[in-house]
Structures are given as structure tokens and as C-alpha cells.
Amino acid sequence: MPGIGRRRRMTPNTPMEYVIETRQLSRHFGPIWAVRQLDLAVQAGEIYGLLGPNGSGKTTLMRILMGLAKADGGEAVVLGHRVPDAALLSAIGYMTQAEALYGDLSAAENVRFFAALLGTNSRAAIDAALELVDLADRANDPVRTLSGGLRRRVSLACALVHRPRLLILDEPTVGVDPQLRASFWEHFRRLRDQGVTFLISSHVMDEADRCDRLGFMRSGRLIAEGSPGELRSRSGATDLEQAFLTLAEAPSAA
């Protein structure tokens, strides 16, 4: 993405080109760089997939964008606000790798609790979120009695109950069976068509094909970026897994 590195900071009032934009963003833990001089730009209304092996910095990047971790260097602008900014949080839906639910509460109670914290008390929004993840019939069961897949759905419902403009989902389909995964992606696409932007991390390559754009991450850097088709043709590989491996080898990737 030429030009982004030279752009100066945005103010909330200027029209946004990018929903997420980072410039030279860095964070290290001791000698290890989790995020290293990362320039990332996610456009409004796209599903941007972050792909990379475990420990490549995906989660740390997301945590910085959510204001849960501090950057050591560079900056990140989300929805026109420089992070960390508490005012942003009610406009973003965030789903962590952990289920992060209260086992003693029912599915609906979990969703209602997070909805309230995110500024939504409307019954309709809560029902809609549960409906969306196809949980309406188990809504009153305590979460601890639900299977892993059902819990992921509750977790997703908690992340999107307040109709955020941006969803940051950290490996949302881990441990989810293919059928449910397909229905998750169906939801994502439908929301995207309504203008919601997604930043989704994964290390499952077959999911990557469903993204509009992909960024390959390794050792805290973005080593390649483009649509799934572009990445395939650039690497000459037939599948994205091979494309990743090929591009990861290449000396100057992005």
C-alpha cells in the first residue's frame, strides 16, 4: 500500500478512507517483537483476514487496536480515533480466542450483560443477536451446559449485539465444526454487505479464501497482502497454504 506510511494523522472529522490504519506500529515483549513496524490499512466494508502461524503477532495487534495492549512505537487509528480511545469501544465488537463467558449465566444473560456495557439495552437487539447465531432455542440454558460450538456462538452474539461498525474477531471459528463455520461466514458476509468492516484472524488457510483481502503475518510483520486470488497468482501456488509458504520464503514479500 504505497503512500500510507507518509500520511499524517487523521482527525475524527475528516472523511475516513480506512477503518483501521496503523503506521510503523510496534510492540515487543523482551527481545521478541510481537508487532514490528506494521503498516496495515483496512477499508470500510471489507473482510480483512490476518493469516499467520501461532505467535506471528495477530492477537497482539488486535489487542493494541482494542486498547488492551500498549504499542511501543508507531500509531494506530481506528474509525478515525487514535487508539487507545475509550470512546471507540462501543463502536467495535471484539471476540477473543477464549470464550470469555460467564458459565453460570444463561446465553441470553451473557449477551444482555455485554450489551448493557456496550450501551444497548434493547430487548430486540439481544433477541436479534441470539437469532443471528441461531441460539434462540438454547438462550435460557446456562452457558456451562452448552457445547464448545454453541459457546462460540454465544461469544459471537456478545460481540455483535450492539451492531458495531467494526468487528475484530480473533480466530472466531477455532473448534467450530464445518457446518457452523459456514454459517458464521454467511453472517459475516451479510453484515459486510450492510457496511460492517471485519478484521478476522485465523491460521486456518481454507478460511482465508472467504476474505476480501488478506494479510500474511510473520514475526510481527505483514509479509504479503492482497486478495486471495492475487496472492495465489503472485506466488504461483494453487492453494493459499502454499502461497503463504512461498511468500514467506521470498526475500522482499510485500
Next chain:
Amino acid sequence: MQPSRVVSMTRRLVIQIRRDHRSVGLLLVVPMIVMGLLGYILRLDRYDLRVGLVSTDQGLPTLAGALSATEALNSRMEDQGGLTIEEFNRAEAEQLLRDGQLDVVLVLPEGLFRSMLDGSEARVEVLVEGSNPSQAEALPAQIGAMLNQAVREFNPTRQGAEIQVETQYLYAGPEYDFLDSFAPVYIAFFAFFFVFLLTGVSFLRERTQGTMERLLATPITRIEIVLGYMLGFGFFALIQSGVILFFTILVLKIRYVGDLALVFLLLGLVAIGAVNLGIFLSTYARTELQVVQFIPIVIVPQALLSGMIVPVDQLPQLLRLAAHLMPLTYANRAMTDVMIRGFGLSGVAGDLAVLLAFAVLALVLSATTLRRQFI
């Protein structure tokens, strides 16, 4: 059964526990601290009773000058050991008794000296504070015995009845038993203990199950989280206190005098302090076991030193200093002041202020550690 499998289990456990340095430390150090404290307290040197003497006895003129009961008894009682005697006027003595500066006040009536000489009947008045039932019961008899011993030494040929002792209590009285005096501190202790444990474990769970991360990804602020916890568990602490209180009053029929609304106010403050201490310390625990391990560090010393077992002012200097760093010391004193001594709001304002300060300090600590830990 295969021994090698048992050995594998054992070896795994040894490795795990050895890696948990805190558990190993507690396993070895805590029993010593607790036994040490307990031993120290149970073997406290018998301290001297502080006796205030109020004399209205004029004495009789003798060849060597006027001789009074005070002069005749003072040194003879002190010679028996275990007490120090100082003279005051009645108002002073009662005030010092209230303040805990004196253990007992002995009022010598007019005409006592004559009785000591001729064996005529006489009564002395003994004032005790009364809120400590063991002292309330034993002290008058002890003082009476010492007094009569001193009289016998002064005048071995005296015939007639022993000097009678008439006991007066500033608070409570002989009908108050151990349970009556223990109930107020017991209630405060439980409010503190359970709320601390409940908060510590709940807060740790927020972290281990990942909900804290999710909470912090919403607009809720850290202070709002802490305040929410405070109200939630404070509410349960008050319900618990209410149940214990009404059980002890209605079923165990303890005697009490003070204002129950004030009791609830005190317990609320105790609970707020406990919630915040729980939050603060839970950030230093990785597992629920490690939260439980805070009990011997946070709860047991308070149980031993806060006046539940031995009155704080009877502790040796160093332990007394430690006791004054513990919120339960102030809570126990205030609870006793209200329920046994019948003090009103102004009477316990000082202790309330200290409890409030503890609560605020713990609140600040818990909010700042929460901030430091995430980000």
C-alpha cells in the same frame, strides 16, 4: 496395581508443587507464623492490673499524724504483686476506666479505716468496665480478696466480717456472657472473611476465563468494575450480616444495647474494604488455590491480633503496632462500642473514619493494580 504408575503420579505432584514456589513457601512458613503468634499470645506475661483508687475515707489522727485507709492499704496491696495503684478523684477514674487506661476502680468509703480497726461492717465499691466478661466476673472478686488480705496484714487482730465488695459496671454487666461479647466481633470477622474470599476468587475467575479482557474491550472503566463488585458483594455481606445478627439475637438470644443501623453501617464499611482487598490481592494470584493461600496471611493474623482473642492493649508493643494496621481491629472495637457499650455515631466516629480510610485505600490499590495489569 502397578507401583511404577503410583510413583509416576507422585513424581508429577512433587514436580508441580516444587514449581509453585509460593505454595512451598506457605507450606513451610505459614504454620510457623501462626503457631508463633498464637504461642506468643497465649503465653503473654500476666500484665499488671491498673487500679484507680478513689478515697473518701478521712482516716483517723494518730500520734504519727493522720492515718487513712489509703495509706494503710496502698502499699500492702501492691506488695501482693500484679497490680499498680494510682489515686484519682471519682470523675477522673471513671473516665480513665472508659478509655481503657484503668482496669478497675476501687472506691474506699468514708469510715473504712474505722472498720479496719474495730471490725465493724464496711463496703467498698468496685467499678469495672464490663464489656469483657471474663474480666467483669473475675476482677471484683480478685480485688476484694487483695483488699481483705491487706486489711488482715494491717490489723491481724481484727475481728468481724470481711469488707464487702459491691461491684458496679460501666457497661454490660454480670449477666453478659462470653457469647454476648464475642458476637459483635464474630459478625464483623465473617463479613470480612467471606467477602474477601468471594471477591478474590470471583475476580480471579474474570481473569482466567477471559471475561476481564472482554470487559475491558467495552466502554466500562476500571473504577466502574471495582464499584460494581463493591456493591454486589457488599450487598451479600449485609445480607449475611443480617442473617447472623438476627440468628444470634433471636435464636441465641445474645444481649446487646446499641443501634443496629449503626452496626450495618460498620459492616458495610468492613465489606467494602474486604471487596477491594480481595480484588487487589487476587491480581497476585494465578490460581484459586493461591487465593485461598491468602487466608493465613490476611485473615489469620487479624483473627489473632484484632482483639478477638486478647484485648489489643494487652498485646506486646510490636504486635499492638501490627494490630493497629489491621482493619478488623477498628471494626471489632467499633462493633463492641456499639453493641455492648451502646455508643452512638459520635462515639465510634474515629473508628468509622479509620475503616473508611482503609476502604478508600483498598479501592485505590485495587483500581490501580487493575490498571497496571491490563495494558
